Amino acid sequence: MGELRLFNTLGRKKEVFKPLHPPEVGMYCCGPTVYHYAHLGNLRAYVFEDVLRRVLAWNGFRVKHVMNITDVGHLTSDADEGEDKVEEGARREGKSVWEIAEFYTRAFKEDLQRLNVLEPVIWCKATDHIKEQLDMVLCLEKKGFTYKTSDGIYFDTSKVDDYGKLALLKKEDLLAGKRVAMGEKRNPTDFALWKFSPPGSKRQMEWDSPWGKSFPGWHIECSAMASKYLGEQFDIHCGGIDHIPVHHTNEIAQAEACFGKKPWVRFWLHNEFLVDKEGKMSKSKGDFLRLHTLLDRGFDPLAYRYLCLTTHYRKRLLFTWDAVASCQQSLDRLRKKVVEFKEEVRSGRGAGEGVVVPAYKRLFEEAVNDDLNTSGALAVVWKLLRDESIPARDRLATLFLFDSVLGLGLEAWEREEVRVPDEVKALLEERDAARKAKDWKLADSLREKIRRSGFEVVDTPQGQRVEKKKA
Numbered sequence: 001m002g003e004l005r006l007f008n009t010l011g012r013k014k015e016v017f018k019p020l021h022p023p024e025v026g027m028y029c030c031g032p033t034v035y036h037y038a039h040l041g042n043l044r045a046y047v048f049e050d051v052l053r054r055v056l057a058w059n060g061f062r063v064k065h066v067m068n069i070t071d072v073g074h075l076t077s078d079a080d081e082g083e084d085k086v087e088e089g090a091r092r093e094g095k096s097v098w099e100i101a102e103f104y105t106r107a108f109k110e111d112l113q114r115l116n117v118l119e120p121v122i123w124c125k126a127t128d129h130i131k132e133q134l135d136m137v138l139c140l141e142k143k144g145f146t147y148k149t150s151d152g153i154y155f156d157t158s159k160v161d162d163y164g165k166l167a168l169l170k171k172e173d174l175l176a177g178k179r180v181a182m183g184e185k186r187n188p189t190d191f192a193l194w195k196f197s198p199p200g201s202k203r204q205m206e207w208d209s210p211w212g213k214s215f216p217g218w219h220i221e222c223s224a225m226a227s228k229y230l231g232e233q234f235d236i237h238c239g240g241i242d243h244i245p246v247h248h249t250n251e252i253a254q255a256e257a258c259f260g261k262k263p264w265v266r267f268w269l270h271n272e273f274l275v276d277k278e279g280k281m282s283k284s285k286g287d288f289l290r291l292h293t294l295l296d297r298g299f300d301p302l303a304y305r306y307l308c309l310t311t312h313y314r315k316r317l318l319f320t321w322d323a324v325a326s327c328q329q330s331l332d333r334l335r336k337k338v339v340e341f342k343e344e345v346r347s348g349r350g351a352g353e354g355v356v357v358p359a360y361k362r363l364f365e366e367a368v369n370d371d372l373n374t375s376g377a378l379a380v381v382w383k384l385l386r387d388e389s390i391p392a393r394d395r396l397a398t399l400f401l402f403d404s405v406l407g408l409g410l411e412a413w414e415r416e417e418v419r420v421p422d423e424v425k426a427l428l429e430e431r432d433a434a435r436k437a438k439d440w441k442l443a444d445s446l447r448e449k450i451r452r453s454g455f456e457v458v459d460t461p462q463g464q465r466v467e468k469k470k471a
Contacts, residue, residue, distance in 0.1 A: 002366065002369050003016045003017075003369065004017045004055065004056070004369045005017065005369060005370060006052075006269060006371055007269065007314060007371045008266075008269070009166060009244060009268040009269065009270050010165070010166055010263065010266075010267070010268045012168075017267065019061065019235045020233060020234065020266065022061070023060055023061050023062050024061070024062050024064065025063045025064065025235050025236065026064050026066075026229075026230035026234035026235045026236070027049075027052070027065050027066070027235060027237075027238065028067070028068075028222070028225075028226040028230060028234065028236070028237050028238070029045075029046075029049045029066070029067045029120070029237075029238045029239065030045075030067075030222060030237075030238070030239040030240075030243060031067040031068045031069050031070065031108075032070065032104070033070040033071075033085050033086070034069055034070065034071050034100070034103075034105045034108065035085040035089030035100060035101075035104060037104065037107055037108075037111075037288075037290050037292075038108050038290070038291075039288040040288075040289045040290065040291065040293075040294075040319060041273060043111060043291060043304070044271060044273075044274045044313075044317060045238070045239065046115070047115060047117065047305055047308040047309075048238075048271040048308065048313040048372070049117075049271075050117040050118055051372055051405065051406075051407070052236075052238065052269065053065055054406075055368045055369070055372055055405055057404075058365070058368065058404065058405055063121070064121050064122070064229070064230065065118070065120045066120055066121065066122045066225070066226060066229045066230060067122070067123060068123075068124050068125070068222055068226075069101075069105055069108075069123060069124070069126065070126050070218065070221065071086055071097075071127050071205075072097075072205045072215055072216065084203070084205070086100055086101055087203065087204060089104070090204065096204060098204075101125075101127075105125075111301075114291060114295075114301035114302075115301055115304065115305050116305065116407045116408070116409050117407070118407075122229050124225045124228075126221040126225070127205065129221065129225050129228065130207050130216065132224040132225065133216040133220045133224040133225075134194070134207075134216070135224070136193075136220055136223060136224045136227075136254070136258055137153055137194050137216075137220060138210075139258045140155065140193065140254060140257055140258050143257065144159065145159050145160075145254075145258075147186065149184035149185070150184060150196075151183075151184075151195060151196055151198075152193070152194055152195040152214070152217070153192070153193045153194040153211065154190045154192055154193065155190055155192075155250070155253065155254055155257075156186060156187065156190060157187050157189040157190050157191075157253060158186065158187050159257070160253050160256075160257060163189060163249070163253050164189070165252070166244055166249050166268060167244045167245040167248075167249050169189070169249065191217065191219060191246075192217040193216075193219075193220050194211070194214055194215075194220070195214060195215055195216070196211060196212065197213040197215065203215065218247065219246075219251055219254065220254065222247070222251050223251045223254050223255040223258075226251075226255075227259070227264075232255075232259040232261055232264070233259075233261050233263070233265070234264075234265060234266075235266055235267060236266070236267045236269060237251075237265040237267070237268050237269075238268075238269045238270070238271075239270055240270060240271055240273070241270045241271065241272055241273065242273075243270065244270055248268065269313075270314075272313065272314055272316045272317070274316075275316050275318055275319065276289075276318070276319045277320075289319070291304065297321075299324055299325075300328060300331060302331055302408055303324055303327045303328040304324065304327070306327040306328075307319075307323060307324060307327040308374075309374040309378055309406060310374070310375050310378065311375060312371075312373060312375060331408065334381075334385075335413045337385050337399075338396070338399070338410050338411075338413050339413065339414065340392075341392040341393070341395060341396040342396065342414070344392040344393075345393045345396065353393070353397075354393035354394045354395075354396050354397030354398075355393075355394050355397055356394070356401050357384070357394055357395070360380060360383070360384045360387075360398050361401065363380045363383075364380045364405075367379075368405055374406070377406065378406070380402070381402055381406070384399065384402075420455065420466055421453070423453070424450055424453050424455055424466070427446050427449055427450050428450065428464055431446035431447065431450070431457070431464065432463070432464055434446060435459075450466070454468065455467065455468060456468075
C-alpha cells in the first residue's frame with residue numbers, strides 16, 4: 001500500500017500522514033452551530049471529512065472520529081460580540097433555546113444520513129461539557145494566560161510567541177481596532193474564554209462559575225471536548241477555511257498554553273467554500289440553499305455528494321443547477337451500470353466470485369492517497385466501467401471497493417420495481433411478438449406508444465425491460 005499524503009495547513013504543504021499511535025487515528029471535526037438548517041456550503045465540509053475518514057480506513061487506520069454540536073456560546077460575531085446564535089434562533093422562532101438546538105441537531109443529522117456520511121464515533125454537545133470547558137479556563141488562569149474584563153475572561157495572546165502560526169498571522173501587523181473592536185481588550189487578537197451574563201438580564205443558557213452566572217466562549221468548547229476524547233495531542237483537526245484565522249487559531253493558542261505540548265494537533269485540513277454566482281453561501285443572506293431544496297427539485301441528495309467529489313476539497317466549488325443535473329445523470333449512469341452488471345452475474349454469464357482488479361485498484365489508490373484527489377478517483381471509476389476486457393463480476397467487485405471511499409451507496413443499489421399498467425403490459429407483449437417476427441417498424445411504433453404512456457423499453461440479451469420514463 002502506498003503512502004497517504006495530506007495537505008497540512010499548519011505547514012502549507014503535503015506531508016506523509018503518520019499517526020501518533022498507529023493504527024489508531026484521532027480526528028476532530030468542527031460540527032454545526034444548531035440555530036438554523038445547514039446550507040449546502042456547510043454540508044460540503046462534512047462530505048470532505050467523510051471522504052477523509054474513508055480514505056484513512058482504506059489505508060488500514062482505525063479512526064476515532066469526534067464531532068461537536070455547538071449549542072451555546074457562538075456569538076453572531078467572531079469578535080466576541082453580538083447575540084448568541086442559538087438564542088437568536090430561539091427569538092426568531094418563538095421557542096426555547098433547548099428546543100431550537102434539539103430541532104436543528106436532528107435536522108443536521110438527517111442531512112448527513114441522506115448524504116451517506118458516516119456517523120462520528122462520538123457526538124459531543126457543548127452544553128454537556130461545561131465542566132471540561134470551565135476546567136480549561138481555570139487551567140489557563142492558573143498559568144497566567146488570562147485577564148478579566150467587565151464582560152468576561154479573556155485569553156492574552158501577547159503571552160504566546162507563535163500566536164497565529166496556522167493562519168500565518170503577524171501580530172505586529174494587526175493594529176488595534178482594525179480586526180475587532182478593542183473594548184477592554186489588551187490586544188486586538190485577544191478572545192473570550194468565558195463570558196459573563198449581562199447585568200440585569202437572564203439568559204436561557206447560563207451556568208454558575210467562579211465569576212457568577214456566565215457561559216463559555218465559542219473557541220474553548222472545541223479545545224476542551226477534542227482533548228477530552230482524543231488526548232492532549234492528536235492527529236487530525238478539520239473544518240472550513242473560514243475557521244483558520246480566528247476559531248482554529250484560537251483553539252491552538254489556548255490548548256497549547258494549557259497542556260504545554262506542541263503541536264496540539266499534527267495535521268490541520270480545511271475545505272474551500274461552495275460558491276454560487278453571488279459568492280460564498282451564507283445564512284446571513286436569508287434565503288439559502290438546503291439539501292431539501294435539491295429534494296424539492298427532484299434531485300437525489302447523493303447527486304450533491306457526487307458534485308462535491310468532482311472538485312478537489314481545497315478548490316472552490318461553483319454551484320449551479322446545471323452542474324447538479326449533470327451529476328444526477330452521472331449518478332444514474334453509475335447505478336444503471338451496477339444493475340446491468342448484477343443482472344449479468346445473476347444470469348450465469350458472469351457467474352463466480354468477483355475479484356478486485358489490481359491495476360485499477362492501484363490507480364484509484366494513487367488518486368485518493370494524493371490528498372484526496374476524488375476527481376481523479378472518479379476518472380478511474382469510469383475508465384474501469386468502460387473496460388469490457390474485464391468480466392462484469394470483477395468490475396462490480398472493484399467498483400464496490402472504490403465506493404467504500406466514494407460513499408455513493410452503489411452496492412445496495414437495485415433496479416427500482418416498476419408497476420406497469422395492464423395496457424402497457426399488452427403493448428410489451430405485442431412488441432415482443434413483433435420483434436420475434438422481425439417486424440422492426442411495428443416494434444418501433446409500439447416502443448413509441450409505450451413511451452407516450454410514461455415508460456421506456458430497454459432491449460437486453462435477456463429480453464425487454466421496462467423502466468419509468470424520466471421527466
